[in-house]
Amino acid sequence: MLNPATGPVYVEGAEPGDLLQVKIISIDVEDKGIAAVVPGEGVLGDQVTKPIIRVIHVKDGCAVFHGVKLPIQPMIGVIGVAPKKEDGEWATDSPWKHGGNMDTKDIKAGSTLYFPVNQRGALLALGDCHAIMGDGEICFTGLEIPAKVTLEINLIKDKNIKWPLVETDEYTMVIASGDDLEDAVYEATSQAVGHIKDSLKIEWEDAYVLASLAVDLKISQVVDPKMTVRAAIPKYVVSTEKLIEDLTK
Numbered sequence: 001m002l003n004p005a006t007g008p009v010y011v012e013g014a015e016p017g018d019l020l021q022v023k024i025i026s027i028d029v030e031d032k033g034i035a036a037v038v039p040g041e042g043v044l045g046d047q048v049t050k051p052i053i054r055v056i057h058v059k060d061g062c063a064v065f066h067g068v069k070l071p072i073q074p075m076i077g078v079i080g081v082a083p084k085k086e087d088g089e090w091a092t093d094s095p096w097k098h099g100g101n102m103d104t105k106d107i108k109a110g111s112t113l114y115f116p117v118n119q120r121g122a123l124l125a126l127g128d129c130h131a132i133m134g135d136g137e138i139c140f141t142g143l144e145i146p147a148k149v150t151l152e153i154n155l156i157k158d159k160n161i162k163w164p165l166v167e168t169d170e171y172t173m174v175i176a177s178g179d180d181l182e183d184a185v186y187e188a189t190s191q192a193v194g195h196i197k198d199s200l201k202i203e204w205e206d207a208y209v210l211a212s213l214a215v216d217l218k219i220s221q222v223v224d225p226k227m228t229v230r231a232a233i234p235k236y237v238v239s240t241e242k243l244i245e246d247l248t249k
């Protein structure tokens with residue numbers, strides 16, 4: 001099975017219409033993982049002549065591949081809650097509004113995720129950790145590696161979001177997915193502009209301008225069944241706390 005997820009964790013008191021806050025305390029990875037190339041997969045799948053699997057060792061905080069030392073930046077590839085019943089079933093290899101295979105490198109220790117609770121208990125699950133991955137996940141894998149993840153889970157009552165958020169030191173990012181990059185970019189941008197408008201209480205067009213001046217669009221991944229981008233709203237525009245406070249029910 002691709003992208004297995006561990007869980008689900010039932011969160012006491014979580015009801016549809018709430019927000020689940022998931023703080024990533026630590027991601028401790030083991031000392032070796034794998035990366036692979038599969039014919040037809042990844043951005044350049046048409047150029048792949050043979051499948052390969054490479055075992056890559058991690059030592060002193062670096063993955064070493066062909067003599068190149070890569071400082072690891074452990075991240076969680078798959079994390080999410082149960083989808084909305086009307087959204088149907090989602091395999092763990094796909095990202096969507098409930099989270100899932102978002103393959104977003106900002107989902108790392110020190111970051112905080114926010115998910116819409118769609119079903120009683122939220123049903124949080126996660127897996128598919130990477131020791132390191134570049135934006136895009138070009139060849140179809142990161143450095144896939146076993147990991148021990150420590151989380152702190154909190155519940156925020158009666159606040160709703162359409163797509164998951166990830167908070168880093170500097171940004172609040174909307175993580176949205178679509179059939180292609182344009183769809184994903186549209187969704188992430190639409191939510192980011194909406195959050196700015198709602199928090200600053202300005203006209204939509206002014207929020208649109210502000211987003212154009214300050215929000216960064218970043219590619220998360222382009223190799224899963226849906227593509228994922230993030231719209232990063234700097235905290236100097238609106239703090240995560242304020243953004244959450246101003247969410248509607």
Ligand code: CA
Binds near residue numbers: 003103128
């Ligand atoms: Ca993945």
